[in-house]
Amino acid sequence: MIDKTSPLPIYYQIQEMIRGKIDSNEWEPGDMLPSERIFAESYDVSRMTVRQAVTELVNEGLLRREKGKGTFVLEPKIEQTLQGLTSFTEDMRKRGLKPGSKLVKYNLDNPSLKFAEMLQMQGDQQLYEIKRLRLADEVPMALETTYMNKELVGELPEDIENHSLYYILEAEKGLKLGNGEQTFESSLARQEEADYLDIQVGDPVLLIKRMTYLEDGTLFEYVKSVYRGDRYKFTIKMPR
Amino acid sequence: MIDKTSPLPIYYQIQEMIRGKIDSNEWEPGDMLPSERIFAESYDVSRMTVRQAVTELVNEGLLRREKGKGTFVLEPKIEQTLQGLTSFTEDMRKRGLKPGSKLVKYNLDNPSLKFAEMLQMQGDQQLYEIKRLRLADEVPMALETTYMNKELVGELPEDIENHSLYYILEAEKGLKLGNGEQTFESSLARQEEADYLDIQVGDPVLLIKRMTYLEDGTLFEYVKSVYRGDRYKFTIKMPR
DNA sequence: AAAGTGAATTGGTATAGACAACTATAATTA
DNA sequence: TAATTATAGTTGTCTATACCAATTCACTTT
Structure with a gap:
C-alpha cells in the first residue's frame, strides 16, 4: 500500500x-x-x-x-462558494431548479475599439460574442453575454461550459487562470432585455459583470449578465 | 520573546x-x-x-x-474582500471616498413574531433595531437596518462598529462566529428609502441582506441594506 | 446506585538529528 | 569568455522518542 x-x-x-x-x-x-x-x-x-x-x-x-x-x-464540505459563483448551472441545481440555456447570438468578428482595449487584443485577432438566455425550469432568468478572445480559447462549440473550458485552457494550452472580479449593480430593464426575459421595460434587474483574468493579468473573459429582479436573488456564503 | x-x-x-x-x-x-x-x-x-x-x-x-x-x-490576502464584505466603511475608503454614518432610528424592544423566530429569541429577550444612513463624501449611499439580539451582544452604543463588536463577542463573551451569508437582489425604491436616499420612488436599488451566524448555527445578526442603484456597484474579488 | 480513582488510549507539543531536493553563488575548467 | 563544477544555504521529508492533556472505561469505594 x-x-x-x-x-x-x-x-x-x-x-x-x-x-x-x-x-x-x-x-x-x-x-x-x-x-x-x-x-x-x-x-x-x-x-x-x-x-x-x-x-x-x-x-x-x-x-x-x-x-x-x-x-x-467529517461530513462532505459545505461548498466551494467562490467557484459556485461562476456557474449558473450549479447555482440553479442547488436551488432544485432545472437549469437550461438557449443560444440567442453566436458571433465571431473583429472587436470594437472598446473591447479590443479591454481585452488587450491585437487588430487581427477575433472576438467571440455569445449571447445566451438562461432558464430555470424553462423560465427565463437571465440574459448572459460572454466575450472571449479566440486567440486564447481556440475554437468554441456553441454549448460552451465554463467548467470544462477552464480545464482545457489549463491542461492543453498551459494557460494559468488568475483572479476574477464580479460586480453587482441594480438597474432597469432595457428593450432587448425586457423582450428576452419576458418583463416590462423599466422593471428592476440585477446586473452582474464578471471579469476573469489570467495569471499574468490579462483579461481572459468578460461576461455581462442581466437577471430578472423579481425572480433572482444572488447568494454568497462566507466562511470563517 | x-x-x-x-x-x-x-x-x-x-x-x-x-x-x-x-x-x-x-x-x-x-x-x-x-x-x-x-x-x-x-x-x-x-x-x-x-x-x-x-x-x-x-x-x-x-x-x-x-x-x-x-x-x-506575501502580499496581503485578496480573500480579505470577504471580510470587507461586512464593512461599508472600509469599502468606501478603498474607493477613496469619505465614509459617514447618520443614525436614523435606534430602538430596543420585544421582537415581532417574525424576528423572534428568525433569531431564535425567547419571549422576554429584547431586539435591537438600528437604522443608519450610510454616506460617502456626505452623499447618501444606502439605508442600513441592523437587527441584533441584546442577549447576545449586550449593551450597544449608538455608533456600533462591527469590527470591534465582533472582537468583543469573541474575546469577552466567548462566542464563536461561524459562517455568514449575503444575498443580492434588485428592487425598486419604496417611499421611506426614496426619502432618505434622495431618489424617486421606483428608482432601482440594490438590496443586500446579510446574515451572520454563530458557530452553533444560531443567527446572530440580520442586516438589510438598500443601496442607490445609480451610485453603488458592489464588487467581489475572487482569488484562485 | 452513585461517586470517585486510576490506568489505558487518544491526540498535542517538542526535541535532535539525518538526508534529500533545490537554489544561488563562488570557484574551476575548457 | 563561457561553460561546468563544487559548495554552502535553504526548505522538504522522515525517524525515534518523550512527555503533556483530554477522554474513556473498568474498577473501587462510598
Missing part, C-alpha cells in the same frame, strides 16, 4: 490513501480512523509522518481531530 | 510573533524570513517547532515557502 522507494513522499501517499477510502465510502462520515500510533505501526512509518498526512486533510476539512478521542471523518 | 513556561504552545508564540512583525510592517511583503535553522537557534527551540509555526501562517496565506530559497512574506 505504501511504497517507500517512490519519489512521492510517504505522507502524501498516506494522505491520498485516506482520501481514497473516504471517497469510496470505505470510511464514512462519523467513522473514527485508526489511531495515529496504530496507523504508524501498521504501515511501519513514524507517527509524525502519519500526523503530517492527517494534518493536511484536517486543513482541507475532510477530517476532525479530537484530543483524547480520535480522528473522525 | 518566547516563554517556555507559558501554557501557550511555543509554536503558537512564534506564530503570533511572526504575525505581529508582519502586521507592524517590520517585515514587509517580499521580505525573506530568517531561515528555519537560524530561527530555531536564535530562540533555542527545535527546527520542527519553527516549522509548525510557519506552516500555520503559510496555510493562512501570509507566508510563502520556496524550496532552496527561503520563506517570504
Whole structure:
C-alpha cells in the first residue's frame, strides 16, 4: 500500500490513501480512523509522518481531530462558494431548479475599439460574442453575454461550459487562470432585455459583470449578465 | 520573546510573533524570513517547532515557502474582500471616498413574531433595531437596518462598529462566529428609502441582506441594506 | 446506585538529528 | 569568455522518542 522507494513522499501517499477510502465510502462520515500510533505501526512509518498526512486533510476539512478521542471523518464540505459563483448551472441545481440555456447570438468578428482595449487584443485577432438566455425550469432568468478572445480559447462549440473550458485552457494550452472580479449593480430593464426575459421595460434587474483574468493579468473573459429582479436573488456564503 | 513556561504552545508564540512583525510592517511583503535553522537557534527551540509555526501562517496565506530559497512574506490576502464584505466603511475608503454614518432610528424592544423566530429569541429577550444612513463624501449611499439580539451582544452604543463588536463577542463573551451569508437582489425604491436616499420612488436599488451566524448555527445578526442603484456597484474579488 | 480513582488510549507539543531536493553563488575548467 | 563544477544555504521529508492533556472505561469505594 505504501511504497517507500517512490519519489512521492510517504505522507502524501498516506494522505491520498485516506482520501481514497473516504471517497469510496470505505470510511464514512462519523467513522473514527485508526489511531495515529496504530496507523504508524501498521504501515511501519513514524507517527509524525502519519500526523503530517492527517494534518493536511484536517486543513482541507475532510477530517476532525479530537484530543483524547480520535480522528473522525467529517461530513462532505459545505461548498466551494467562490467557484459556485461562476456557474449558473450549479447555482440553479442547488436551488432544485432545472437549469437550461438557449443560444440567442453566436458571433465571431473583429472587436470594437472598446473591447479590443479591454481585452488587450491585437487588430487581427477575433472576438467571440455569445449571447445566451438562461432558464430555470424553462423560465427565463437571465440574459448572459460572454466575450472571449479566440486567440486564447481556440475554437468554441456553441454549448460552451465554463467548467470544462477552464480545464482545457489549463491542461492543453498551459494557460494559468488568475483572479476574477464580479460586480453587482441594480438597474432597469432595457428593450432587448425586457423582450428576452419576458418583463416590462423599466422593471428592476440585477446586473452582474464578471471579469476573469489570467495569471499574468490579462483579461481572459468578460461576461455581462442581466437577471430578472423579481425572480433572482444572488447568494454568497462566507466562511470563517 | 518566547516563554517556555507559558501554557501557550511555543509554536503558537512564534506564530503570533511572526504575525505581529508582519502586521507592524517590520517585515514587509517580499521580505525573506530568517531561515528555519537560524530561527530555531536564535530562540533555542527545535527546527520542527519553527516549522509548525510557519506552516500555520503559510496555510493562512501570509507566508510563502520556496524550496532552496527561503520563506517570504506575501502580499496581503485578496480573500480579505470577504471580510470587507461586512464593512461599508472600509469599502468606501478603498474607493477613496469619505465614509459617514447618520443614525436614523435606534430602538430596543420585544421582537415581532417574525424576528423572534428568525433569531431564535425567547419571549422576554429584547431586539435591537438600528437604522443608519450610510454616506460617502456626505452623499447618501444606502439605508442600513441592523437587527441584533441584546442577549447576545449586550449593551450597544449608538455608533456600533462591527469590527470591534465582533472582537468583543469573541474575546469577552466567548462566542464563536461561524459562517455568514449575503444575498443580492434588485428592487425598486419604496417611499421611506426614496426619502432618505434622495431618489424617486421606483428608482432601482440594490438590496443586500446579510446574515451572520454563530458557530452553533444560531443567527446572530440580520442586516438589510438598500443601496442607490445609480451610485453603488458592489464588487467581489475572487482569488484562485 | 452513585461517586470517585486510576490506568489505558487518544491526540498535542517538542526535541535532535539525518538526508534529500533545490537554489544561488563562488570557484574551476575548457 | 563561457561553460561546468563544487559548495554552502535553504526548505522538504522522515525517524525515534518523550512527555503533556483530554477522554474513556473498568474498577473501587462510598
